[in-house]
Amino acid sequence: MPFLDWVARRVKKQPRLLYRRRIFQKSTSLRQQDYQTLLEECLKKNCLFEDENFPADIRSIGTGPLLQKLPQNLQWKRPHELHKTPVFYDASTKRLALCQGLIGDCWFLAALEGLTFHQDILSQVVPQNQSFERKKYAGIFHFKFWHFGKWVDVVVDDRLPVNEAGQLVFVSSVYKNLFWGALLEKAYAKLCGSYEDLQVGQVSEALVDFTGGVNITIKLAEASPELWDILTRATYSRSLIGCQTHLGKTRVLENGLVAGHAYTMTGIRKVTCKHGPEYLVRLRNPWGKVEWKGDWSDRSGKWELLSPKEKILLHRNGDDGEFWMSLQDFKTHFDNLIICKLTPDLMSQEDGKKWMSSLQFGRWVKGITAGGRLRAHKGTFWMNPQYQLKVLQGNGSKRSLYSCSVLVSLIQKHNSKHRNRMPHLHIGLYVFKYHGDNKRLPPEFFVQNSPLSSSPVFVNDREVTRDFRLPPGVYVIIPATSEPHQESEFLLRVFSRKHSLHEMGGNPSLVLSKEIVDKYDDKIWEDFFTKYFEQYPEINAVQLQRLLNVAWTNLQNSRLWFSLDACRSILAVLDFNATGTLSIQEFRSLWRSLLHYQKVFQKKDTHKTGTLGLEELHAAMKEIGTSLRDEVCNLMVLRYGDPNLKISFQSFVCFMLRVEFIKEAFCNLTKDGKGIYLQEYEWMMMTLYS
Template identity: 75%
Template sequence: MSFLPLPWLLRRKKRMMRGPWLLDRKGALQKPSSLGQQNYHTLLEECLKNERLFEDELFPADVRSIGTGPLLQKLPQKIHWKRPYELHKAPVFSSANKKRLALCQGVIEDCWFLAAVEALTFHQDILFKVVPQNQSFERKKYAGIFHFKFWHFGEWVDVVVDDRLPVNEEGHLVFLSSVYKNLFWGALLEKAYAKLCGSYEDLQIGQVSEALVDFTGGVNMTIKLAEAPPDLWEIMTRATYSRSLMGCQTHAAPVRVLPNGLVAGHAYTVTGIRKVTCKHGPENLVRLRNPWGKVEWKGDWSDSSGKWELLSPKEKILLRRNSDDGEFWMSLQDFQAHFVYLMICKLTPDLMSQESGKKWRCSMQFGRWVKGSTAGGRRKAHRDRFWMNPQYLLKVLQGNGSKRSLYSCSVLVSLIQKHNSTHRNRRPHFHIGLSIYKLTQEYYDSNNKLPPAFFAGNAPLNSPLFVNDREVTQDFRLLPGSYVIVPSTSEPQQESEFVLRVFSRNHSLHELGGDSNSVLSREIVDKHEDWEDFFAKYFLQYPEINAVQLQRILNNVTWTNLQNYGLRFSLDACRSILSLLDLNSTGTLSIQEFRSLWKKLLIYQGEHYSYTVWCSGTELYLCTIKWYRFQEVFQKNDIHQTGALEQGELYTAMQEIGISLSNELCRLSTFRYGEPDLKIRFENFACLMLRVELMMEAFHNMSKDGKGMYLQESEWMMMTLYS
């Protein structure tokens, strides 16, 4: 990777002291007044043209961007602002070859933010939307400017920052950093989020759920673990396989680090779940990571726990991580006992429902509570004012494709409060909640706000829960018909803007007493429900599948982009795949093990979510997002479109996935997995990729220094003979 010579960079820097700008309609430069007016591509082009390094006056490299509160007391005596090329001779923005979990928290108490970032890294397509990848420190592209995208109260906002970062006198980053000293995407992402929130100080203290929603535009669900539903494990399983992001928080305590290794009042990332087979029976395990990158749980199923001896050698090798990297396993029972909240950010709203419909519709309304007008407070304490709150007519319609919908429909309602302050922590959150009422016949044809008499004579269908969080969500099962949603603060005369979102299979929403054409709706076409429905039906009949059944499934899939090459999985290939994924050594695949294969092979073959947004009947926006892995990487590198990869193409494909093997190993791989002409077809390419990932994971788990490892003879034989 090439970088700008230092003298050339310094020439750029001198020319950029005037600060940021934008081109107006006449082509003249003008200073932006808000985040939305800083156009990244315009600024980058102008910087490159004039050989200037970008300096952001909206978020300057001084104490104004850090803040004025307690954070200042934690900083080193002297702070310097330096660009990455001044901190490392070969800085990189991001790298596919680096380990996923490589970020470390700085002096800011923003473990909630970092826990959300690490959850984000499990979904590359979402990560790349937040962190655009066409950015680097290469000479032709570098101008000291970077940008990131956040979902901010109902819309995606592009946030531009320069790359000047605060460091101490030794040149170490004061805030978020990476274990790889030349990697800077995390530090720049934190700076962009600090700018969005007002300052670095405004990142102090928060909830994982807040950052998860800002990264995805998803819907938050918080479970108090002391009162968790009996099907908690099933909820977490559905969350894992429906691409939801999860974080959690420990109980507060006077001691920072508890004797059991957990940090009190601290946010963690849920990085995985696994049902293992012990000698005494199955056990549900949860994998967590401390954003500090160190300090781990010391109880059952920790790195040094004797519980691992209850597993098969293969399962122990592939799950246990014997290093102080902040990541650890614990039982579901211990998780519920030692953590207070589990936060799940749902990218589709059907986590709590197992309906088999095809579409979700999301309607979004922007409103506000105003003193003396629409800030009426909650019904229980302020009956005479409650009717003043904004009211929204919800019509739940039939025909959503579910048999169960003939009787009731799943409806999810989300309410997000938005203060006018440009600083996230300058104003505390109000206690907010929402109530939903069944509309009576006498008010069916009226578009006016419901009068006090309606609320005096009708009780809400739910028990409104008022919480002082940014977002509150509630799930309902409603019969087709007309309803009224009333969002409110706990006390009257509390002013704030809000965003109301309603998800269901089929509905309409508009404000009573307002403009009925101001509805902003979105359809989410979720094609993955087809194969989710297949999972449920097939594994209900066959709880465990063998190699023959696996072959039957794979050869009955319509491989849209590879069908012209006669793709067929041989029984030997299916036996190899089964042995790789069969962690508990039963000779079969469970639904969980099969989902792991399905995720790598099938959902990445062009499955997509299609968003269509319209306002007053006029289509405004259409976006299709695709996720890909093995199949698309194979196709992309099959340059001659022969349905097979040559050695050089295999090497490039591995690099793209993030696997670095030597040319010699790639050559040997073509001998082992290739046809007589030394070309690798897709079914063998998939086997090879699965094996490489498995072996790399086993090595990293067993190696304490990343250079070597020690195996007992039984463990070595297990890994070599049955994998």
């Protein structure tokens, strides 16, 4: 059977519903769809992939203004229905050769244009071993993006939205049989939530999503006199460079530039004119047309000032969206410059030397770790997450003895699945010099000490980056939102020649009175917990972690730090009404158990190592009044113990709570003391969520 006939039959054929479910349910149950597994299943079953996670209907388009731009009879078709010989990717085509569609995602295309100068990066984002050839084709493609600290593989089917004439309504190619751009845009839309979520953005976002690099944004109105040197180093070090024009009432200005539009910087050149040197930058409009009309544009007379050889080398006269302009005009007519570094040595003269990077995931939580900025919210600022940074002498050079280049990046991430559903918060970061251990800094520290350099400007961008020259020593980094009680996850990254970075422990997100700290008294602690739960009637795992750590650290004068995973386990065991939170009654039960467990743990920890071995665990369980078979107990040591089969107090708490819960559940459910009967969902609820 000819290949095109085979494809046509597969496109038109409607598989039975049961058959479709059997094929695709396996993939949707995975945390991330596996491209290779899905491809092999479809090839084996002789069917074309249909992505139920991002369906070919209006749900994937969105719900906003983009709907008003769509053609009346929108259809979804596969490339084989649009062209006789579709091609996924062709390395021989000239540059990007893509054209923007109905979506306002010039920022996405401007960043993508930068990838075409780095084939190794492009081939990572767009895996090249994909094809429309019969043996490899099953209507499924995949692309890779750097998403909040890790690379994710995004799978899509190749059904694309077209108008009645069969023309792609979103990104298309100058070469009508080329489809990698349209499929990449679809994958990025899936990552962001919908096509609608690609409307409006910053080129800096897409640059990081394509590379995992770090952005440096330069306001051109405030640009350093060394801007040309910065551009030279950026070009030399394989950085991706984007830029954006000022906002304006008119879309296309008289000078040919598009207001509020993203462009790609594709080159720089210092030329020699009759009157002296001229610094030129080459830019490209992702529309593939509409160019600058001023000096050094395609039809400018300035080209006559160059030597014939240089003019032939640089001058191009065609409406392809690419043009030259002077550096001075660039600074005047463009708003900002974005440089995405794969290694963050841009602001340093020491190119080519090794940099190291560290990252920490964190979260601002209302009432817990969202303290706001320093100047306006001194009373709550100290609640923000704190990270200790130790800057070490990096490369043995004399300069590193006195100061080291440190780049700090802060990226915010909302919980919404849709990129545009929640606007970015205004975020910023502070760096303080201090001398001390890893304990969190108290409120007094921030009253008595000022941050390095000036207070940061808070901006509502996804990423904020600051660069420092810091002498070797110990510092604390404070990421913050502009206002307190604003919630979001964040990713903190630090780049330098040599450093260490970790979160500072012992955060009392509550203010404890001296009476509570100095003396244990049931009534005092009960009043303390009551006041806390008056403010937060139900607490989640993060709030439980903060509450336990401040209370337990001060009560026991201990360095014990309950991890978030441990608190999630504790919450799941005690969350009797399955709300994902604890009430004060449930917390009181936990507190009583903790005090009892701690007393028994200390008694049976005969060698005072802070851990229990197998025999000590047996003795501790007997003291508490419960027991397990030896084989079960041995397994629990493997499950909860460290590599030396020793159980810490934190693990002992999680273990004992689970043992007591399971035993109580068995007693409540059994009728004869020998066994129980549960429906499947009851069994899953009890065993998985506990």
